[in-house]
Amino acid sequence: MNHPTMTHPVQAAVAVAMPLQPAQSAPRCAPPWRAPLLLLVAGLAACAAFPDQLGLITRIFITGLFVLSLDLVVGVAGLATLGHAALFGLGAYAAGIFALHAHADPLLGLGVGIVAGALTALVSGAFLLRYQGFTFLMLTVAVSQIVLSLVQKARNWTGGDDGLSGFAMAPLLGRFAFDLEGKVAAVYSLVVLVLLFYVAQRIVQSPFGLAVRGIHENRARMAALGTPVFRRLWLLYTVAGALAGAAGALSAQTNAVVGTDSLSFALSAEALVMLILGGAGQLTGALVGATVFTLLHHTAASINPYHWLFVVGGLLMLVVLVPPAKAWAWLRQRAGGVR
């Protein structure tokens, strides 16, 4: 992965204003709406092509959004975290509890999920972001396990280990009821994913996003430049929390059930694996990784549930030994000829 080396603020400003070198990965020349539009078209095509597997496709959209939010934290800000599921899960539970006790409108519930995710990130980030590296990683694990324990304890609100169920979503926009085949759920998730993908793109390509990338590359230097490092990271973490909360809310609404597995360490680890598989830092890599991993899991698990671990384990080891970035570069070289 090539990141621009920003050695001088003027040079950095020049790089933003006039992106010349095509070998750089960010900032891009492409307009920020192009990738989301492509995503929308691809998603709708998938829905049309496989109308009886919309459940799986919806799951891919939601997982993609979750891994996208993780990419902001891991790929852009460089903070390796194994506790991201806490943000997802709390978004899911918030949306579920809201639908069960207050109002079953999906869009309101989505808003509640976003707020829940953002608030959790805000509060936990205030504590977590004071640390770095391995300490930060372990503290994210601690926070997410604490959240899990609290949710398990609060049986009356969350259903504990039995999960939260029994709520039915009202029709979307008052007209589109969630149907058995999952058509409404799929399009709803896709639209939310595309919109939030666009938002993420804009943020990453903005000066704020560049500052965060700078912090990733060299924290001390950015601090020396006068960047309020903690505040930048905190804001980014909160935004990532909002996206994760949205993914959680979508999951709660399209499944009409929330389980404690949405807060589990396994989910955080799986998301991290998906992200690294697809390539961290590019945002699109998050979506690719989520899609490939989910499809592989689905296929292999239906053939043999245990042996699928051979497949994914082998794939992971292979991908590390043969990084995808190099693989793509090699493919491009073979296809494009001279480089």
Place this chain on the structure above:
Amino acid sequence: MNTLFNILIDGLAYGMVLFVIAVGLSVTLGLMRFVNLSHGAFAMVGGYCAAWLTREAQWSFWLAVPVAIAATALLGAVLEALVLRHLYRRKELDQVLFTIGLSFVLIAATNAIAGPQVQLIVLPPLLAGSVDLGFRTLPAQRLLVIGAGLAVAAAAAWTVTRTRFGVWLRAAVDHSGTASTLGIPIRTVQCASFAAGAALAGFGGILGAELMPLEPYYALKYLVLVLVVVAVGGMGSIAGSLAAAVLLGTIETASRYLASEWGSLFFFVAMAVLLAWRPNGLLKR
């Protein structure tokens, strides 16, 4: 009062198991800066070997355990020499990904070979019974665990401070570049430490088989606990791992006795507090 003694004894036993498994990871993390998330798999392999030897091959427990530990050490050494050492220079995330992949493969292999059920290690009559301590009956196996944990701690401390290998190890941890220029065989030290860490993990898996049942997902299920002990104790610090393991083990046991509906909440709160207070390890500044 009774409850307090119970908590202390059970907590000590649990902490010792965590210590024996974690100490190897702590040393390799501190020494090679290599994030090895397949460490739990070594504990699992050790336990499975001992289970197979005592149950299927009908060997005596006292013979099977050293053999199982040796087998795990061999597996560790082979993996390190052939595959893992190429990853020392890679980014942490790459190491994480690779070792998670390795764990998956080991889990699937274990399931393919031995099936998904819990594996029991056949204990010898000496350990299979219970010891009456007056105020409670303690399974004899727990006494072995506590004794073995203390022995491992003592042996590790002695090795590190009194033997040549220990000197090499400490030098390599502090500054491997300078150490190698001084003629210390860094590769040998790395491979031997990794193998020793794997062996200890295997031993921990055997000791802990009563508390942490051996089944294929063992490799990942208890990994978080081991990582917590390593983080709180400080990478590379044996004394730190011991202190962290016993402290956290006791807190977890206490919460099971006194407030079991809260699950592992207190364990992780304690962990967060300790880590926030001493990010570099309990006994380091």
Place this chain on the structure above:
Amino acid sequence: MNPTRRTLACALLAASGLALAPVQAQAQSTAVKVGVVGPFSGPFAHYGALFKAAAEAYVATQGGKLAGKDIEFIYRDTGGPNPGQTKTLVQELIVKDKVDYLGGFVFTPNALAVAPLIQQSQTPTVIFNAATSAITEKSEYFIRTSYTLWQVTVPIAQWAAKQDMKKVVTAVTDYGPGIDAEAAFKAEFAKQGGTVVESIRMPIATTDFGPFVQRIKASGAQAVYTFLPGGPPNLGFVKAYNENGLTKAGVQFLGTAETDEFDLQKFGDSALGLTTAFHYSGAHDSPENKKFVDALKKRDPAAVANYASVGAWDGMHVIHKMIEATGGKKDGAKALAAARTLQWESPRGPVRIDAKTRHITQNVYLRKVERVGGQLVNKEVQSFGPHGDYGLDAK
């Protein structure tokens, strides 16, 4: 290096294509499709294997067809309690694979998650295991052939009171069925004049039961009533009970599924004398049971006759009768109507499906572990007679 990368890229693309491409044969088969949903991987994988063995054994004893129709089983793995994934899998089974019936379900959250789906699609779903009373209320298409905690707990609470026990402590796993067990025992035991001195709830992830067993000892009760999900937790709890000398301390063991035939032999002699109340023992002495055990062993020699496999066996019987009633066509309402009237001799004893609750009414037996012919078995000492699901009345 080049071939590896190329192969990698191709493999990924192939896998993606394979996953989404419709794999089924396009020809319309007249087979009746039964989707079986359960854990086929992870620590509870034995449930899945037992469901499969028992279901296929049942079809084999009927001559390979049920009511003259071929049966196509589609197995899906839920792993553990994973309601989101279960819902996706069942949605796919209903919409893509177009199953006629569903069976399985070990964990309560997974069953609860699919309630709206089966209600909307009118797919009769037979629960082979999940034991929380409230499940059958969530959709009228749920039929249960396993048991509920209220069903097996009420008789033993009455029995305990008759044995002049006054103080009992309950120790259950902190989830739906466990909480049902605790509530059922407390209610019934209090009605009989006894007291539950302490109610211990053990987190579902517990592997070390030592602390809980020490608490049981310290509670001063005459007996402990316990319920845990099958598999590693049961094994751990009974081991802890034995190793910590609770029998010697005078705390009697009153259980339900802890002496599961699946793990029973592992306990050795320390399990002798353990008392449980449950609806099925592999050692039940009846020609039906012998037929079941033989068929099961023939199908899969490693399979064990226990509450999970008999739940699947009887579940397939219900599905058999539903296919018979609808002539092999998909008609949820008709199938359900037929199921409500069912009554038959199961390997566990005489059973019938309660028309109102759609739950199986069956005999509950008092059993003690004994060694018979070198093997440990749950010997039925007494029959409490037929019981229904009291949990639904207690609301």
